[in-house]
Amino acid sequence: YRAFADAKISELRQNKAWHSQLDVHGCAEAIQAGFCTRAEIEAMCAAEFADRVNRVSYSQANTGLILQGMARAGKYDDAICTMKDQWGATIAYGGTTTFEMFHPSTKDVLGPNDPPINGQCGMTSLCHPWGALPCKYLNEEVVGIKPTTPGFRTVDIFPHLGRKLTWVSGTTPTLNGDISASFDVISGKCRVTLPAGVAARVGIPKVEKTIKSISINGVLAWDGKYHAAPGIGEGGEDADFVSFTSVQPGNHEFLVAYEGTTPPPVDGGEVFPV
Secondary structure, rough: OOOHHHHHHHHHOOOOOOOOOOOOOHHHHHHHHHHOOOOHHHHHHHHHHHOOOOOOOOOHHHHHHHHHHHHHHHOOOHHHHHHHHHHHHHHHHHOOOOOOOOOHHHOOOOOOOOOOOOOOOOOOOOOOOHHHHHHHHHHHHHOOOEEHHHOOOHHHHEEOOOOOOOOEEEEEEEOOOEEEEEEEOOEEEEEEEEOOOOOOEEEOOOOEEEEEEEOOOOOOEOOOOEEEOOOOOOOOEEOOEEEEEEOEEEEEEEEEEEEOOOOOOOOOOOOOOO
């Protein structure tokens, strides 16, 4: 991966408009491996992920892997756009399962449930488990529920709504019970429920606004600094979240006072080379 990244950056310097499906997958994997510098990631994003057509793969399963790379690069709005392009097209066409292959452009020429175009020697997989990767992506990256130790004994809950979403809600089943979370950045009402034996770090998303205060179960826990609240360890903030550590099992209701406005989202156009 390191050798690939070095070669890719050198190539990008020579020709920033060069694209291929191999490159978009290679960049997604290299970024996920965790060794690329910020400058390298930005160069890969500009060359491969900024192109709305290029980041839709030959198969839905592989587009799912590209989503993961975009998330690691912080391109959450682009990932949501690609989900709507790829899987939204399947839904618009009439699909009720996740396919292996379905290019978004075909929805405009096929009737509902017409035989889809396929390039696998006559084989067509219209119920393809690997095509369902957005289910994992939505829970781990959009709702933000990720295990940090085996068996979900500890989890991080850091939602990424980007500029496109104003609320999200979801549940992850575990052997200890359901972990659920919801975040609404308009009303400021957020909720996290943890089963017995599970502790969490929870991030309240700023979505490019200012968080003035946060109450947890009716107790002020944040107003620019952390105030002790039952079932919560510590609090802090960075550019994207106000976060709380050692959140204990139980139901935690957050009331967030936001100030400011999230900028509007911008999707790139679809540009085909021919």
